[in-house]
Structure formats: structure tokens, C-alpha cells
Amino acid sequence: MHPDIHLALHHARATELRAEAGAQGPVRTRPIHRLRARLGWTLVEVGLRLATRPGTAAAAH
Template structure:
């Protein structure tokens, strides 16, 4: 029964996130482009904050 409760909680949270995402969607194409731009900036910042997994070799 525990797994059923856990699964139900995941479904409820997924529904909440979907509702929030739909509410946050921009209504105009300009807003969409700006929002996508900021998402890419955030992604770039996150990638630069991660430690490199291997060192580059200099020739």
C-alpha cells in the first residue's frame, strides 16, 4: 500500500507542476523568445558552475 500512496503523490505533484507550467506560458511570441533566452542563460550558468569531468590536453 505504501507504493500506491507514493505513486499517487507523484501524480498529484505532476498535475500541480503542469498547471503551474501552463499558467507561466507566455501569451505572445516575443515573451516566448525572451523566456527561452533566459532559460538558455540559466542553463549556461549551471553548466559553467559544474566541475569539469576531465582535463583538456594541450598539444
């Protein structure tokens, strides 16, 4: 499969998903979902910082 075809398929699917999302109307995010997302990204950030600290096994690779 040619890379451009693969990209075209992704763009087509993204267009379909945007159309479906637009048809459903705006999504109201509950505060608990925002809190979970924020906590999740904070944990990712902490993990990345720990993994790239000098002297750690992950930073040596």
C-alpha cells in the same frame, strides 16, 4: 504507507505543477542561466569521472 500511494501523490503533485507552469506561459531562459546550467553539469561530469578513476579511494568502494 503503501508505495503505490506514495507514487500516486507524486503524480498528483506533478500534474498540479504542470498546470501551474502552463498557466504562466513559456519560460524564456536567459543566456546566463543556460551557461550556469551547462557549467554545473560539466562540473558534475568531471567530478564523477574523478570519483570513478581507477586508483582513487572512491573507486575502491
